[in-house]
Amino acid sequence: MVQIESLEKYFGEDKERVHVLKGISLNIPEGSLYTFLGPSGCGKTTTLRCVAGLERPERGKIAIDGNPVFASGERVYVPTNKRPIGMVFQSYAIWPHMTVFQNVAYPLTIHRRPKSEIKKRVEDVLRIVGLHGLEDRPAPKLSGGQQQRVAFARALVNEPKVLLLDEPLSNLDAKLRVQMRFEIKALQRRINITTIFVTHDQSEALAISDQIAVMHAGKLIEVGTPHQLYSRPTRKFTATFLGLTNLIEGKVIEMGGDSKPGRIETKKGILSFIPATSLGRNQAAVISIRPEHIPVHKEKPQGLDNVVEGTVKEAIFMGDAYHCQIAVGDMLLAVHTHPFLNMSPGEKVYLYLDPQSCNGLPAEPRIRKEWMKP
Amino acid sequence: MKAFFSFQTLVLVGCSLFVLYLAGIPLLMLLYGSFRSAPIGEPGAAYTIQNYVKAYFDREFYFLFWNSLKYAVGTCAISFLIGTYLAWINERTNTPLKKLFMVMSLIPFIIPGILSTIAWILLLSPKIGLINLAVKGLLGLESAPFNIYSMGGMVWAEGIHLYPLVFLLMSAAFRNMDTSLEEAALTAGSSTFTTFRKVTLPLMRPAMFGVLLIMFVRGIEAFEVPALVGVPAKISVFTTKIFLAIHQFPSDFGLAGAYAVTLLVISTVGVLIYQRITRGEERYATVTGKGYRPRVIDLGLWKYVTCASAFLIFFLAVVLPVFILLWSSFIPYYGVPSAELMAKLTLANYKYILNYPLALTAFKNSFYLSVGSATLVMLLTSVIAWITVKSKLPGRIFLDNLAFIPIAMPGIVLGVSLIWVYLTLPIPIYGTIWVLLLAYITKFMPYGIRTASASMIQINKELEEASLTSGGTWFQTFRKVLLPLLMPGFVAGWIYISIISLRELSTSILLYSYNSTVLSIMAFDLWEGGQYTYVCALGVLMVLLLVAMAYTARRLGARLGIQA
Numbered sequence: 001m002v003q004i005e006s007l008e009k010y011f012g013e014d015k016e017r018v019h020v021l022k023g024i025s026l027n028i029p030e031g032s033l034y035t036f037l038g039p040s041g042c043g044k045t046t047t048l049r050c051v052a053g054l055e056r057p058e059r060g061k062i063a064i065d066g067n068p069v070f071a072s073g074e075r076v077y078v079p080t081n082k083r084p085i086g087m088v089f090q091s092y093a094i095w096p097h098m099t100v101f102q103n104v105a106y107p108l109t110i111h112r113r114p115k116s117e118i119k120k121r122v123e124d125v126l127r128i129v130g131l132h133g134l135e136d137r138p139a140p141k142l143s144g145g146q147q148q149r150v151a152f153a154r155a156l157v158n159e160p161k162v163l164l165l166d167e168p169l170s171n172l173d174a175k176l177r178v179q180m181r182f183e184i185k186a187l188q189r190r191i192n193i194t195t196i197f198v199t200h201d202q203s204e205a206l207a208i209s210d211q212i213a214v215m216h217a218g219k220l221i222e223v224g225t226p227h228q229l230y231s232r233p234t235r236k237f238t239a240t241f242l243g244l245t246n247l248i249e250g251k252v253i254e255m256g257g258d259s260k261p262g263r264i265e266t267k268k269g270i271l272s273f274i275p276a277t278s279l280g281r282n283q284a285a286v287i288s289i290r291p292e293h294i295p296v297h298k299e300k301p302q303g304l305d306n307v308v309e310g311t312v313k314e315a316i317f318m319g320d321a322y323h324c325q326i327a328v329g330d331m332l333l334a335v336h337t338h339p340f341l342n343m344s345p346g347e348k349v350y351l352y353l354d355p356q357s358c359n360g361l362p363a364e365p366r367i368r369k370e371w372m373k374p
Numbered sequence: 375m376k377a378f379f380s381f382q383t384l385v386l387v388g389c390s391l392f393v394l395y396l397a398g399i400p401l402l403m404l405l406y407g408s409f410r411s412a413p414i415g416e417p418g419a420a421y422t423i424q425n426y427v428k429a430y431f432d433r434e435f436y437f438l439f440w441n442s443l444k445y446a447v448g449t450c451a452i453s454f455l456i457g458t459y460l461a462w463i464n465e466r467t468n469t470p471l472k473k474l475f476m477v478m479s480l481i482p483f484i485i486p487g488i489l490s491t492i493a494w495i496l497l498l499s500p501k502i503g504l505i506n507l508a509v510k511g512l513l514g515l516e517s518a519p520f521n522i523y524s525m526g527g528m529v530w531a532e533g534i535h536l537y538p539l540v541f542l543l544m545s546a547a548f549r550n551m552d553t554s555l556e557e558a559a560l561t562a563g564s565s566t567f568t569t570f571r572k573v574t575l576p577l578m579r580p581a582m583f584g585v586l587l588i589m590f591v592r593g594i595e596a597f598e599v600p601a602l603v604g605v606p607a608k609i610s611v612f613t614t615k616i617f618l619a620i621h622q623f624p625s626d627f628g629l630a631g632a633y634a635v636t637l638l639v640i641s642t643v644g645v646l647i648y649q650r651i652t653r654g655e656e657r658y659a660t661v662t663g664k665g666y667r668p669r670v671i672d673l674g675l676w677k678y679v680t681c682a683s684a685f686l687i688f689f690l691a692v693v694l695p696v697f698i699l700l701w702s703s704f705i706p707y708y709g710v711p712s713a714e715l716m717a718k719l720t721l722a723n724y725k726y727i728l729n730y731p732l733a734l735t736a737f738k739n740s741f742y743l744s745v746g747s748a749t750l751v752m753l754l755t756s757v758i759a760w761i762t763v764k765s766k767l768p769g770r771i772f773l774d775n776l777a778f779i780p781i782a783m784p785g786i787v788l789g790v791s792l793i794w795v796y797l798t799l800p801i802p803i804y805g806t807i808w809v810l811l812l813a814y815i816t817k818f819m820p821y822g823i824r825t826a827s828a829s830m831i832q833i834n835k836e837l838e839e840a841s842l843t844s845g846g847t848w849f850q851t852f853r854k855v856l857l858p859l860l861m862p863g864f865v866a867g868w869i870y871i872s873i874i875s876l877r878e879l880s881t882s883i884l885l886y887s888y889n890s891t892v893l894s895i896m897a898f899d900l901w902e903g904g905q906y907t908y909v910c911a912l913g914v915l916m917v918l919l920l921v922a923m924a925y926t927a928r929r930l931g932a933r934l935g936i937q938a
Binding site for chain 1: 834836837839840841842843844845846847848850854855858859861
């Protein structure tokens, strides 16, 4: 539905010029809820604003529903108001001088639809977002959650091909935020509209998305379903940005293959692991293993590879789990254990690093923080 | 947003070119003239720097400079303190009777400068001043305690006359502020006063700085008080010096130009400082799409103190001058209130004015000019403010400076440059009402641009972008989203401009002809003839017209804009 090709964008002029998008290419399938995820300054909002036409990239191509809306080579640039989009802004941007009805009807009045049609469509869309009956309320008299619903109604009323959401949940309180996740997901599924969702909140992205594009420092890191990215990331940034993980450095000895795991030499000895396809023999790598994927044994388990010995440093009861820090030599591993397994500091334990949960990723050098400039 | 389609391009380019024409051409004529040894068209004229040598190497220049500075800073301080104080009480506190404040502040605001000056002469003159006579009698003093014919007297007359402008502009700024920012400070444990100092004041800084700048320039270009009070008192400022340079025989246009260029430099420095301070647009975007409601501070018992202080100000600024003007308009010859004169009260002055041959023409012309120039200026400057504040178009700073240039042109100099422009260019409007309209638009454009950009700065960008993503064109966005959001500032600016247009004197006096006579000219003629009582009657009629206009504008604006 939306194709983005080698998008390049700079901000500022001359000396203060910052390269904010460094060749972003994406293909967003029809009807999916597609999330741009990354830390602030990664270029996710800029990419979204380029799709909306609110920013004009320097190079690249953007097409919506097969029609190019921007192509630097052919000098194509469709202005924002001619693009088949609806957008929900971070501040909601509800016009304070209008009522709920006037706000929502705006996209239709702009296109001079007949009054009866406007009335019907506004009513329909307000029913969908659950604001039926509030038509005549002035915008400043709305709560945060209501304002957000008005923003959605306004974005949807003219039946756009693509719905753009710029961190729409960041202005809500936590409980409402979690509730609205479900509502947005349900709404999107019900009307089956291609949706681009921008967020820096990884749990939001995991909860809501069909697909996530992880972005960092103006580059696309990787794309996948929430499940893929969480359990089989192929890049170190993805593994650390999405959820909590433990990293163990090492050097690949053997790549394995088929159902056979590879082997890697680490400070904790030689371990079995599942290498990313981009790795090769003798290459520096890291193992990423999630805290909840490490079973803890009080007795040394027999007949298992990948067992390391450690000492419990801290164990915090969280209700649904113990969150422990376990010292393995000079390394601290985060481990989540079952709440019935009583853990106390100082205790000696054995950790089973299941090879299936050990994701081998290329050991990338730390990315320098110059992109932090807005 | 960088891609234009025809209509947007047309509006933007059209408005920019119009501003360039309005501000640029008179400026060029002024600069050109200041480097000429004789006016255009006279034989033997040559390029010279003699005018500047004459201006700057005269010891008098530095007295003038010092006087002008004292006068401008003094009026700026008085008007700003009074105006901001009243605006804050009115918008943000629970002071009783505050609903009266807006109305009462409009009264002195709409008294034309020439009338207010006359009123203060009638109140504070050492010989016939009502206040002086009353205080003298009350305390048994030998001599008059106050003297209008002094720097202090001039500053007072100007400051008390100008504060309502500050009140209007600051009220709009207070009203547009997102008060949750203050609530955040209060919940952080700071007191009402600390919050005002640490949150409200910094947030209001761009608006306040803009207002201060306007008041300073208003002080430095003021004409009526320096002409009617300063000239007899032999206290010269730049404007009266320029006026005298032109009105002496033979006129010294070159010297007047050199002084005017000096004023231009002063105000340009002001603009540059203003722009440096307000550069961070997002930082001050205090109107967002989130709902905002004004919050009122409970002053406790202090509310009676604020109420009393407001009424004292109104007594000085409104009741006394209006009383003396009304009194003088109903008496057959001038005298302080007495039982003898009470018996002779008459409507003869009004009858005389209404039967005055040109009265109807003057009323009509003034009305059309005032409504026309206020509307055109605010529409034009709203577009220009969008370009300078919201767009990233190249040359926008130049445009902002350009639109602000006329503020540095004293009315009398603008008048002279426009005579030159329309006698030189083949546009046959000289001597018609159109040249006055162009003059007014030029002259009042800077006030429009200040108000419009101060309001524009406060509108969050996303409100505009939401309209674009809804399918609105640039023009629809401007008309349906920006203009209504700008409405409080737009109306404040409109009222102000319509009022100063109606009382404009210093430019009109050089550009009017028989058929394009306006009310202020008529008042000036009567004053020149020493007919105090007729001037006062005409003044009362002008004021009634202004009250009707301001009232209508506020009602209309309240209906169109956000009612906070």
